[in-house]
Amino acid sequence: MRPLVVGTEALLLETDSAEEVAALHAELLRRRGELGGVRDIVPAARTVLLDGVADPAALGARIARWEVPAPAASEGPLVRVAVRYDGPDLAEVAALWGVGAQEVPAIVGGIAFRVAFCGFAPGFGYLTGLPARFHLPRRATPRTSVPAGSLALAGEYAGVYPRSSPGGWQLIGTTDAVVWDPAREPAALFAPGVRVRFEEVGA
Template sequence: MSAVAVAVPRVLRVGRDALLCELGSAAGVAALHAELLRRRAAGELGDVREIVPAARTVLLDGVREPAALAARIGGWRVPPLAPADGPLVRVPVRYDGPDLAEVAALWDVPAARVPEIVGGTEFRVAFCGFAPGFGYLTGLPERFHPPRRASPRTSVPAGSLALAGEYAGVYPRSSPGGWQLIGSTDAVLWDPAREPAALFAPGVRVRFVEAGA
């Protein structure tokens, strides 16, 4: 995460009672999301109903006075997110994915080093989407950003640990997908009977540990 305070370059009104904050980076989104949650908890945002981060934006829904709040946010200098901010989840993983050797070749390392690189990275859930319980995780250095597969699979097993570009993720259920599959986990990513239902939520820190280690 950047150590420089984050400015919010654009705040757009969306519909009658929503705002869309546009930022230039995932680090900026994470910092603004955390700041908005803090200010809402302190009662500084009025009755904002939802705060939803995405890849480069944060949406605020249920804003009573959107013009006034937009002007306030546009003048903020948001403190950078500290590395230790947010709860930590440890996820046991088996490095048995069908694309493990291909990812190792892209990284120019032996396949045995992939668990070391992934396990040595502290990820953070940047935002959620695609399917209930699917979190887009950031944290891998740029040199370890593999491309998506040229041909997506028609079915990816639930629990697959996958990489694509700057993101890592775990498929919460079987579905089509074009990410590089490097491992698997038995962790339940989405359980409506659990509180909270999602294991991964924006701002959560994630460590992948080798199962049985």
């Protein structure tokens, strides 16, 4: 893990993998009290940003000495999301995976996803857990409008669109779960560290 100072009050902790980010993020939340005040802890693809810290260089040196344990598979709250596999890209995704479309729900349903980080839009979680053989390219031409609640895949990630927006991910299904509601506590269903299981409606 490499600490990189960002301006006068932030610190970027760089790792080599999504798994290391997950472990480091969990440890930072556990030991938040030792950080001496931090406004934002923002995990991303290979980094965790600590924003609003008093002395980023000293904090970075301190965290670099931490022993960061791998997180237990059962760590983090579990959210079950009901999905209808009715996405317009379902057949294409199945073809890319070399399976029949009817097998996709069982494949996706068998994966233990975890929210690695949020971005793109409020409440849009990037879910990791897809084995490498199921990683997918983005669509060559993004859609101008993807409906809210679309379950989508791209690269190493799965995600659910919190509201209707343009998007280039492959759409395999739909959920009625409200993944983002600023009037609700918590506003985001998919906060970093949350574990997610997709269950087929009626299955």
